[in-house]
Amino acid sequence: MTNSATQPTDDVILSASGISKSFPGVRALDDVSFTLRKGEVHALCGENGAGKSTLMKILAGVYQPDGGVIRYDGRDVALTDPLAAKQLGILLIHQELSLVPELSVAENIFLGSLPLKRFGRVDGARLRADTRQALDRLGCDFGPDDIVSTLSIARQQLVEIARAVAFQSSIVIFDEPTASLTQQEADHLFQTIRRLSESGVTTVYISHKMREIFEISDRITVLRDGKVSGGLTTRQSNEDEVTRLMIGRDLDHYFIRAERQEGAELLRVEGLTSGPVRDISFNVHRGEIVGLYGLVGSGRTEIAEAIFGIRPLESGTLSWEGEVRSIRSPRDAIALGIGLVPEDRKHQGLVLGLGGSDNLALPNLGRVSRLGVIASGLEGLLFEDYRKRLSISTAGPKQPVLTLSGGNQQKIVIAKWLAVAPKLLILDEPTRGVDVGAKAEIHGLIAKLAESGLAVIVISSEMPEIIGVSHRILTIADGRLTGEIAESEFSEDRLIAAVTGHVWADETPRPQAA
Amino acid sequence: MFQDAVLGKSRLAFQRLGVALPFLVILGLVATAAPTLLEPSNIGQVLRQSSIVGVMALGMTFVLISGRVDLSIGSMLSLITMITIDLHDRVGPGVAVIAALGVGLGIGIVNGILVGFLRLNALIATLAMLSLLQGATMIYSNGRDLTVAAPGETWFAFIGRGQVYGIAVPILIFLGLAALLGFLLHKTSYGRRVFAVGGNETTSAFSGLRAPLIVASTYVISGLTTAVAALIIGSRVMGAQTNTGVGYEFEVIAAVALGGTSFLGGSGSIAGSVIGVVILAFLQNGLLQMGLPYYLQWIVSWVIIILAVWTDAASKRKKVLV
Amino acid sequence: MSAVSEPIDGLGRDSTNWAATALTAIGLWARRYPVWIFLAAALVFFSLKSPHFLSVFNLSNILLQAAFFGFLSIGLTLLIISRNIDLTVGSVAGLAACLAVGLQPSLGLWLPIAIGLGAGLAIGLLNGFLVERAGIDSFIVTLAGMIGIKGLAFAFAGEESISASIDLFNELGALRIGRIHAIALLFLALLAIGHYVLKHTKYGRETYAIGGNRTAAVNAGVRVSRHVIIGFAISGLLAAFCGIAMAANMGAAMPAFGLGYEGWAIAAVVLGGTKLSGGSGRIVNTLGGVLLLASLRNGLNMIHVPAYYVLVTIGGALILALFFDTQFSRKPRQG
Incomplete structure (x- = not known):
């Protein structure tokens, strides 16, 4: 797929050798070396926490390395601050846009x-x-x-x-640039990157999306646990090899789909309209896992928030166990038996300064208290129960969740909702920022919950995930329901078609492809 | 694992009190310069004086933990004291006490609506209330100071001047309320909600907590504790001046900050506030005994708040990096 | 070329359309910055209630009153746009006034003024240092400073009012150019400079950037810490200037000068539509807020409302301003 004009040449524009960086308690980078050639597209991959972002921030002058040498254009340089890096010609394009x-x-x-x-x-x-x-x-x-x-x-x-x-930067670093883009927008971005390459600009492309890496890059550097675990030429490699280098073993992650034992209809949504979301109708049965698939910004999260009482309905009805109910706040939703594992764990799911048991108790304060007084014994038991069931590793119930890994944090959020004994659990991007091991555990857990009769809605923008766990997939684009796909017809092509068909419908003109 | 947790906790407690350590040293120095400071009779007197700031600090602790601040308490203290003394002679002590608590409740509700439900910036909204209530005090009293006509003949004197088993009633009120509110904050599900809302309001709302109501409730507690403080000061002085409470908000904030409660919300303790109040009271009394003028206390409050918050900010930054 | 300007360019030559466009523009502007409507309403109300309200003498008095806390609101507009606040300004005004007057017997006229301004500058730098280098929220830093600096003023001057001993000082304070106080003209001049700085200079544009997205500003290489510290220094300097101007105008100083002025100044800025959440605001509209509050204060006095109500007015105005701040915070735009 690489453009002929972006053939790597041997003129090295930047070389980093022996880069190390530690934060209190964490060795983020350990003796990392790599080179960038003029005009190439260099992909940088690794799991969360592998050190990709730290390395890029060092190149962009945001962090200072503890040790190591950076040579740029043939001479040693000190990238003391973002301005220095920018003046040298190194520009980092952040994941959260820096505008x-x-x-x-x-x-x-x-x-x-x-x-x-x-x-x-x-x-x-x-x-x-x-x-x-x-x-x-x-x-x-x-x-x-x-x-x-x-x-x-x-x-x-x-x-x-x-x-x-x-x-006139000579190196542009993209940090997961397609996270919030539609397919067309991403394609346009790739054309732009190729155009930069043709004019001799080097691109560093950080992503964990294999397809993109193999579409756009010339070479790949893989990081694992703060070390370089491999340097590859894209055309001579394949996705399996990169994955193996990323996680250090063969990827053996297949999805265990819950056995389908569909019960009675639990929730029926009719004509739901709220903010960007228009006229959504669907239903969920007990024991069923419904996948909501759409790109970031398509309105998936808004649907979940409307059901959970966080955003008001402009029109439409929600029926619960056959009766029309009005859900005006999360309290109402929780009282009915709905739980929501939100998209943004740190800002919506957890109180980071409090311990695991405090977070777990948050929607369950009635259960762990007597006459309004917290029974610390009950609280401890509840936490211990879920710590074992979900194998959460913490130093103790009061360890601030701030210091836990993404996977353990997410397990606590899930546990907090399981403890309210919900009938319907909505999980919004349940494995975002979670390492591979915990990801598989969470998928297994979702299957187990459904088999025990819980209705589940899973929202995700990762196609393998949504195809792997769901019984039925609803596709969302531009705030509207664009399709319903039965399990027998699951395929990535169908999903792509369903979410991109409407993307261009009502928007103002997009950036023109060149 | 369990040991780790316990050690972690005691280390955290040490860090929190670390804010107060330099002031204990200063206090030691002041005590050597003013030897009368630590005489038993003086200790009793300092504790009694500290109870007014102390009672208000209890309410302020709730407000700060919920992630807000209440600057209106100084003016509120003036207004409630004025109303209490006025009603005491015109209607009777019983009505005066009930009215005081009622006004504290009412102002707390107004603050709570402004900050909790209308979501106005807490600092500026309560700064506005500070000005408004100061004006209300002047209007109520027409700018005059009031005194109780016969201070020897009213049971109202018991609140500020009485003793039980040799312990001054204000101290008993302070410690009793500290125990009660400490229980409320640290042992009940309500208290947990206050911590949660201050720690992360969005998460709290997503967990089904009524964040606006909880924020508002902390202002009601602050209004009520201020009313109790007004009863103590009114009974003690047997009079009210239009400027009775001027500057109290700063002393209270300094004491609570000294006790390790964070301005960022979500952490703090009643025990810490009690310790902060006592240290500050001895410090100020010592400075007075050394013959230094009262406005020096303002400078002391400035330095204390800055140092306390600086320590807090530094420890928070360290935690975020880990 | 931008999509927004095209329809106006195309149709703007037709006179009726031009008038309609102008009216719509005024309507939009009035909705976004209601402070000017409030000001007009206040002026009409008070002029109906009191025949002297609109006299040149009274208007120039209003402008003088406006100038005093207006100095503070210029610095505060800058700081609030960069998402900071300075509550010390009232106390700094009191301290600077006491220094400038109290040192006259020993040091003459100019040196004490310089010392007063220097104190304001130094406190501003200290505030900025604590906010940027120690990483403490500016609300807390300056809330604590508010009382501490008042303590400093009392420690220097005691509790008595001090009279200015140099006549030239008082003459400067009473100076008028035409029928307008020189102090008021100075305020308007500083306001114009502030407007220029915010709208057209690098420092001004970076102020919006820091308030709008601090991380972006840091990443773009803006020296954010230095910028904010300079902002606090400007605010401290203007506060000192306010105190000295007040002392010169009254021929005396006392530590309680400027008491509560931070409330007036903040209310003026917020009434003028500057968001406490940072990133947007215009200094011209701060002028609207300043004039509105000064007119209210003067007008209430003219119709014999007791002075106590001034405190209630400022409190009420602040709460109202905050209310507008939250109501209109979904319409961001700046100059």
Whole structure:
């Protein structure tokens, strides 16, 4: 798939050798060495916590390494701060876009080095002209004076890339750039990256999506536990090899789908409309796992939030066990027997400063207290029970969850909802930021829950996951239900078709492909 | 594993009290400079004086743990004291006491609605209430100070001047309320909700907690403790001035911060606040005994709050990195 | 070229459409910045109630009153846009006034003024240092400083009012150009400079960036810490200036000068539509807030509302301003 013009050459633009970095209690990078060649697309992969982000932040001047040497363009350099890196020509495009929503496109691109006239006045004409030039080179359909907050996510990403063009960067680092993009937007991004390559710009591409890595990259460096576990040439490698290097063993993760033993209808959603979500109707049975598949921003999360009483319904009804009920708050939802494992674990799922048992008790305070007084014995027993059942590893019930791994944190969130003995459990991206081992455990748990009669809704943007665990998949695009796929017809192609068919329907023009 | 947890906990407790350690040293120095400081009669007196700040600090602890702050308590203290003394002579002590608690409750509810339900910025909203209540005090009293006509003949004197088994009643009220509110904060499901809301409001709402109500309730507690403090000060002085409570909010905040309660919400303790109140009281009394003017206490409060919060911020930063 | 400007460019030549466009623009603007409507309403109300309200003499008095806490609100607009706050400004004004007047007998006219301004600058730098280097929230840093600095002022001046001993000081304070106080003109000049800085300079644009997305600003290489510390220094300097101007105008100083002024200044900024959550705001609208509060204060006095109600007014205005802050926080836009 690589473009012929992006053939790697042997001129090394940057070499890092012996890079080490420790944080209190963690050795994030241990003697890492790698090289970047001029004009290549270099993929960097590894599991969460393997050290990818730390390495990139060192190259971008955000962190300082404890040891090691970085040679750039043939000389040793000290990347003491982001500005130094930027001036050398290294630009990091963050996962969370690094833009100021209230400023214009031009001001964002040149933030930190705005051109000046006399009396400290910003040179508006030059600012606009320079920006226009960069935007034109990328084929952008918006102007220098547009306010960034009015642009779509994909266009905002183009603003960041325009920075690289404007500063004539020689290395651009992308950190999981397609997380919030539709397929078309991602394709457009790849064209942009190829265009950068043709003009000699080196791209570092961080992702865990194999398909993208093999579509766009020339070479691959794999990190595991802070060390380089392999350097590959993309055309001579394959997905299995990369996965093996990432996790250190053969990937043996097959999904155990719950045996289907569908019971009575539990929840029926009719004409649900709320914010970006329009006219959604579906149902869920006891013992059934329904997958909600859609891209980030398609409205999946909003559907879950509407059912759970977090966002108000503009119209539509929810029937629970055959009766129409109004759910106005999470309290109402919990009282009916609904639990929600939210998308954003750290901000919505946990109180990070409190211990595991405190978090577990949060929706179960009635259960662990007598006359409003917490019975610490009951609280401890409850935690111990779930600690064993979900094999959560902590130093003790009061260890702040802040210090636990992503997998253990997620297990605590799931445990907290299992403890309310729900009839319906909604899991929104249940394995995001969770390592491979815990991921398999969570999938197994979901299957077990369904077999015990629980109704489950799983929301995910990972196709293998949604295909692997669901009994039935509903596809969402642009806030509307676009399809329902039965288990016998599951395939990645069908899912892609279902979620991309409507993507372009009502939106303003997208960035034009060149 | 269990040992780890216990050790971790005691280390945490040590860190929290670490805020207070330098002040214990300063206190030692002050005690050598003013030897009368630690005489038994003086100790009793300092504790009695500290009970007013102390009672208000109990309520402030709830507000701070819920992630908010209440700056209106100083003016509220002035207003409630004024109303109490006025009603005491016009209607009678019983009504005055009930009215005081009622006004504290009412102002607490107003603060709670503004910050909890209308979600206004707590600092600025209660700063506004500080000004508003100061104005209300002036309007109520028409700018005059009031005194009780016959202070020797009312049971109201018992609250601020009485003794039980040789212990001053204000101290008993302070410690009794500390025990009660400590139980409420640390042992009940309500208290756990306050910690949860202060620690992470979104998670709390997602877990079915009524965050606005819980935030509002902490202001009601703060209003009630301020009313109790007003009863103590009114009974003690047997009078009310329009500026009775000016600056109290700072002393209270300094004491609570000294006791290790975080301004960021989600952590703190009643025991810490009691310790903070006592250390601050001895420090201030010592400075007074050394002949230093009262406004020096303001500078002391400044330094204490900054150092306490600095320590807190530094320890939080360390934890986030791990 | 941008999508927004096209329809206006295309149709704007037609005079009726031009008028309609202008009206819509005014309507939009009024909805976004209701402070000017409030100001107009207050002016109409008080001029109906009191015949002297709109006299040139009274208006120039309102402008003078506005100037005093207006100095503070210029610095506060900058700080609030960068998502910080400075509650020490009232106390700093009191301290600077006491220094500038109290040192006159021994040091003459100019040196004490410089010392007063220097104290404001130093406290601003200290606040900025504590916020940026120690990492403490500016609310807490300056809340504590509010009482501590008042303590410093009392420690220096005692509890008595001190009279200025140099006539030139008082003459400068009473100076008028035409019928307008020089202090008021100075305020307007500083306001204009503030507007220029925010709208057209690197420092100003970076202020919006820091308040809007601090991480982005750091990543782009903006020297955020230095920027914020300078912001606090500006605020401290302006606060000191306010105190000295007040002392010069009254010919005396006392530590309680500026008491509660932080409330007035913040209310003015927030009424002017600057968001406490940072990233947006315009200094011109702060002027609207300043004029509104000064008119209210003066007008209530003119119609013989007792002075106590001033405290209630400021409290009420602040709560109202906060209410607008939360109500309109979903319409972000800046100049």
